[in-house]
Amino acid sequence: MSSFRLSYHGRFLLGAAVLLIAAVGAIAYLVSSYAALQSWYLGLNSCFYRVESWPTQFFTPAVKAQGNLLCALALGLCTLGLAYLAYRWRQAPTAPLAAPPSWLRRADALYLLPVLATASGLWWWGQAAVVPGTDEVFSALYCARLPAFQTVAYYMLPNNHLLFNLLNGGLFGGADNLVATGRLLSGVAYLVTVAAAYGWFRQLTEHRLLAALVALTVALQFPLWGFGFQARGYALYALAHWGAFIGLFGYLQYRRGGWLLLNAVSCAAGYAVVPTFLYFHLGQLAFGVVYQLLRRELDWRFWRYQAAALVAVFLFYLPALSFSGLAALTSNEYVRPKSATLGGFLPSFGQDLQGYVTYCFSRVKVLGVQLSYVLALLPLLLRAKRNTIWFAYGLFYALLLLVLVLLMIGMRRSTNQRNLIGHCSLAQALVPATLYWLLSRLPAHWRAARWQLGVTAGLLLILGLKFAKTNPIAKAEDLYLFDNTTAYRAIEDGVQTIPAGRSVAFSWESFNAYHAARQRGLRCSLPCEPASADYYVVYGREKLPVALASQYELASTFPKHRIYRRR
CATH class of the missing domain: 1.10.287 (Helix Hairpins)
Known part of the structure; x- marks a missing residue:
């Protein structure tokens, strides 16, 4: 790195x-x-x-x-x-500073490659075992399959993760199954995130074994592992958090503009995937203000790069704003207030905060004691001297949490748990880093290095075992907070009633059935595609097109769907 x-x-x-x-x-x-x-x-x-x-x-x-x-x-x-x-x-370029030490060296391969091999196996297991999710199919069929400009200009629903769908369509547009290619794209982002976690911790502590254990627990953490094999933008979104985080602290340590470029590009990419990257970026901006005030300096270069990132984001979203409207982004159901008053919102918000913590740390317990809340707050103990990087990490984490809470209170809207995948991943890595630093404060005669290795490795092993037990394959329903496996299997069974070799038209909302039928090899069409189909599948309250209603009769039903057969 x-x-x-x-x-x-x-x-x-x-x-x-x-x-x-x-x-x-x-x-x-x-x-x-x-x-x-x-x-x-x-x-x-x-x-x-x-x-x-x-x-x-x-x-x-x-x-x-x-x-x-x-x-x-x-x-x-x-x-x-x-x-x-x-x-x-x-203007003549300033003379470059001395190059920082390399984050990854040849000796790291012995530790990193086994972790990446394990993470690859975790991805393969997940993508093979977990059925396609509703949002995966919608994104692949209705977003990634469009021409590139329409992908970024048509913001029909917030689950159009623009940059992710643009990459999926641009790289694999000719593929028959964009759900599968989207899962592959997420897998790449997942592996790069794991490698980034290793490189960051190894550079911070110069301890390869602990860095490998940190990277492994990051790979095993429920949200990153789960969305690492989903054809959605969340793994790429998490990678953007890591890129911004590493770029920010690389700049604080080495004062080279390349780190700010990494930070700015990562911030722009995070917004381009999911606009809720705002939760992270506002925390970073608050950190920039407070950190510079404490140091009594004004770092114009930092702010220039932040401004450039925001301009890039505005220009990237300009097609969506100009062809779908500002309301598509700012007034949809995922950003509107949940309650008319702050008093009505706060009780449920308190429960949501507890849910975020247990979601990040999988309700980890030791001897019956819930440790999730302790782990989430542990990085706040990074109260080092102001001129150290450890102090900066503690300040950043505190402001990241504070801004997140204040922003959701101001919006009177709790975000979906999966939108905090980047926060969870960074918190997971900062926990062992904090413990490592705290143990370094032990008296010299305690031989702190042994305690650092033993206690930190012990915590990471406990977390790894807990994460492996509460995994997104066994708990797939927790990815989207509903039992998608049962629902999709019912759709597959329903589509099986249509004889092989027949043509089938589908209503707009029956896209899951469309995907299942395509995987069976049936000839499928959407409402906008002219076709004289043998069967027509509609979803929920949708009805047959008026012009076709007299040509079909009800043949069968399956959960939330009806299959009509041509008379």
Whole structure:
């Protein structure tokens, strides 16, 4: 693990290219009429999720007017950005500082490779044993399968993890099963996260065995392991947290701009996967303010990179804002307040906080004593001297938790547990780091090194065993908080009643049945695809299209679905 190594002028050229592309896109949007943009967008692909409601619920004339303002703002930002880059280009680069020590050396292979092999086995077991989740299928079918621009511009539901689906479609768009390729993509992010945890702890403590144990417990932790084999963006989202975390503290230690570049790129990627990366980034910004105040310094370079990351995020989401509307991101069911008053929200919020802690640490107990809360609070004990990196870790963790709590209280909305996968992973790694530091404070005659190895390794083994027992294969229902296995098996059984070789049309919400039927080899079509199908499957309260209702009769039912057969 090391900082990004782009040349001084290379960074400016890359930034200028991004700004120019965004500026050209903003100008094209501004000079085009609503009708012209609608025609162009549908010309890319006119068969997508609920296309019939797209012009009335998403890209409306009001959204076009809103998009004009946003594109004008984007054009202004791009102009300022290009002017700034031109100014900086003329300045001679500062002499680089001495290179930091390498995070991974050849000797690390003996410890890291077995951990990665184990993590690969954990991923393979999970992806083979756990049936596709509803969100996995929806994302693969309705998001990743679209042309690239529509993937990032159509924010039909918050489970369109834009960057993840863009990568899945861009890398594997020709594949027949984008759920399988999405799981592979998550697996890669999962393994890189495990390697990052190893590299960070080894660099911090110079202890390879403990670093390997830390990486293994990170790999075994329920949320990261579970979403490491799901075709969703959460493993990539967790990796973005780790990249931002490592970049931030690499910069504090070595003061090289490459670490800030790693931090900024990771922050932008985290937002691009799931906007709830805001929980982490606001914590990082609060840390920047407090840390610099305590040191009585103003680090303009740090703030320039943070501003650049936020501009990049705005430009990445500009297609979604301009074609789906601001309300699609800010007024959906996952961000609206749960209660009209703060008093009505707080009782349930207290229960949610307890749920977050036990979710991260799998309700770990020793001799019947619940340790999850102790573990979650342990990094707050990093009260070292202000000029040490240990103090910075303790301050960062405290502000990360404080900002998270205050933000959810301010929104009157608790987030889904899986949105805290990055927080959980970092907390899991900081717990043994804190214990290692606390044991280093023992008197010299206690031989602290032995206690550091023995006690820290003992805790990691306990956690590893607990995580292995409470694993996302045995507890797959805890991934999405409902029994998806039973539901999907029922869908597979229902689809089995359709004879082989027949053609089947599906309603928009019967996408799980569509996926199961495709895996059987049936000829499948969606409502936007013209087809004279032998069977038609509808979900829940959906009905047959009016024009086709007289052509079909009810053949059979299975949970929440009805199968119609052509008369």
